[in-house]
Amino acid sequence: MPPSEPDPADCCGEGCVNCVLDRYDEALERYRAALAAWRVRHPDAPSP
Template identity: 55%
Template sequence: MTSTDDTDPRPLPPEEPGPGECCDSGCDPCVWDFYNQELAHYRKELALWLARHPDAT
């Protein structure tokens, strides 16, 4: 892994809902809906970060 500027840390992925956090009753929104929104945001932020740090692995 390459050292990067501490003022621009690599984004961290969201934590996946744990066992039992989804009640499987069709809630709207579901914890999985929130997770998927956070995951999409993380992927965008990671792509931007990787563009700023092309030497990162």
Template identity: 60%
Template sequence: MAEGAVAPSNDPPPTPPQRPDDEDCCGQGCVPCIFDLYDEAMGRYRDELAAWKERHPGESPP
């Protein structure tokens, strides 16, 4: 976004993925494990959050 430009009001911050409970894993060594999928989702969330913060300098997500 150009310096001084206003971020669109319809650009909400991304929401983090919900971490699975420890009991949600079956412990059978699934590939991928639900925790692998969660880690991938967290990586996407961090990328999306960084991009959102770039579009909304000085703001913090709720």
């Protein structure tokens, strides 16, 4: 399951080093990489 997208109001707009939007982007990238690897291992599985 992909990560939940944060609400835009969750970001304070101060340019934090560990912004919730940056963490979401990183989590989404990890999810996409894991999904791609799973699809390689399960080529006959239906696409979601």
